[in-house]
Amino acid sequence: MFRTHPRLNTALALALLLAGSVHARDAQHTDHPHYLDDTQLHAAVALLPPPSPPGSAEDVADQSVTFQVYTTRSAEQAALAKKEESFDAFAFAAVLGPDFNPQRLPRTAALFAAVKKDVAAAKNEAKQTWRRERPCPVNSCQWDPEGDASDWKNRDYSYPSGHATRATVFAILLGKLFPQRADALDRYARDVDWRRVVRGVHTPQDIYAGRVLGQALARDFLASASLQRDLKLAATEIAAAGIAGSDAGKVH
CATH class of the missing domain: 1.20.5 (Single alpha-helices involved in coiled-coils or other helix-helix interfaces)
Structure with a gap:
C-alpha cells in the first residue's frame, strides 16, 4: 500500500x-454579490439626522399628517397601498411597460436583487439605530387591520421607510438604463413613497429620510465598478428585448 x-x-x-x-x-x-461594503453602508446611514423626539411639537405634527391621510383615504387608495406592500424594481413596469419583467430580463433581475440586499442592510441598520415606533392612526396598529397578517408579523421600526429607500435607489438606477423616462421613474417612486403614508405605516418624516438614504446609496452604487459592469450588461439585455426608452450605449 x-x-x-x-x-x-x-x-x-x-x-x-x-x-x-x-x-x-x-x-x-x-x-449573492454585494456592490457596497459595510463601511459604505455605515457612511450612508450616518448621513441621516435623528428623527423628531417622541412627543415633540415636530413629532406630533408629523404623526398628525399620517392620521389625516389614513382616515380620509379612499378604498382605491387603500387597495393600491396594500398591493405595494411587496415591492421590487419590477414594480416600475407601471412606467416602463409589461415587457419589463424578470422572466424576460434575468440579468437585470439579478442586478436589482443584489442591490436590494445591500439597500436592506443599510435600512435595517438605520431602523435599529433609532428604533422609531410606527405611527398608529385609528386602528392601524391593532391586529391585522388590513387583512394581511403576514405583513403585520413582519413589521419593524419606522425610520427610515424601507420602501422609500428602495424606490429611490431603483428609480435612480433605472434612470440610467432608461434616461428618457428618468423623470417619470422618479415621480412613480415618490408616489410609492407617499402610499406608505396612505397605508398608515409611515409618517412623511420617515419617507423623506428614506429618500435621503436612497440617494446616498445610489451615489455609491453608481461609483461601483462592478455595478457599472452589471448595469451595462443589463442595458444590453434590455435593448435586446426591444423595450422602448432604453439606452444600452450610454450607461455610465
Missing part, C-alpha cells in the same frame, strides 16, 4: 480545505 508522509497528508488536507473555502466564497459571491 502506498503511504504518504504525515506532513504531506497535513499539507494536502490544508490545501484542499483552502481550495474548498475559496470555491465556496467565490460561489457565494456569484450567488
Whole structure:
C-alpha cells in the first residue's frame, strides 16, 4: 500500500480545505454579490439626522399628517397601498411597460436583487439605530387591520421607510438604463413613497429620510465598478428585448 508522509497528508488536507473555502466564497459571491461594503453602508446611514423626539411639537405634527391621510383615504387608495406592500424594481413596469419583467430580463433581475440586499442592510441598520415606533392612526396598529397578517408579523421600526429607500435607489438606477423616462421613474417612486403614508405605516418624516438614504446609496452604487459592469450588461439585455426608452450605449 502506498503511504504518504504525515506532513504531506497535513499539507494536502490544508490545501484542499483552502481550495474548498475559496470555491465556496467565490460561489457565494456569484450567488449573492454585494456592490457596497459595510463601511459604505455605515457612511450612508450616518448621513441621516435623528428623527423628531417622541412627543415633540415636530413629532406630533408629523404623526398628525399620517392620521389625516389614513382616515380620509379612499378604498382605491387603500387597495393600491396594500398591493405595494411587496415591492421590487419590477414594480416600475407601471412606467416602463409589461415587457419589463424578470422572466424576460434575468440579468437585470439579478442586478436589482443584489442591490436590494445591500439597500436592506443599510435600512435595517438605520431602523435599529433609532428604533422609531410606527405611527398608529385609528386602528392601524391593532391586529391585522388590513387583512394581511403576514405583513403585520413582519413589521419593524419606522425610520427610515424601507420602501422609500428602495424606490429611490431603483428609480435612480433605472434612470440610467432608461434616461428618457428618468423623470417619470422618479415621480412613480415618490408616489410609492407617499402610499406608505396612505397605508398608515409611515409618517412623511420617515419617507423623506428614506429618500435621503436612497440617494446616498445610489451615489455609491453608481461609483461601483462592478455595478457599472452589471448595469451595462443589463442595458444590453434590455435593448435586446426591444423595450422602448432604453439606452444600452450610454450607461455610465
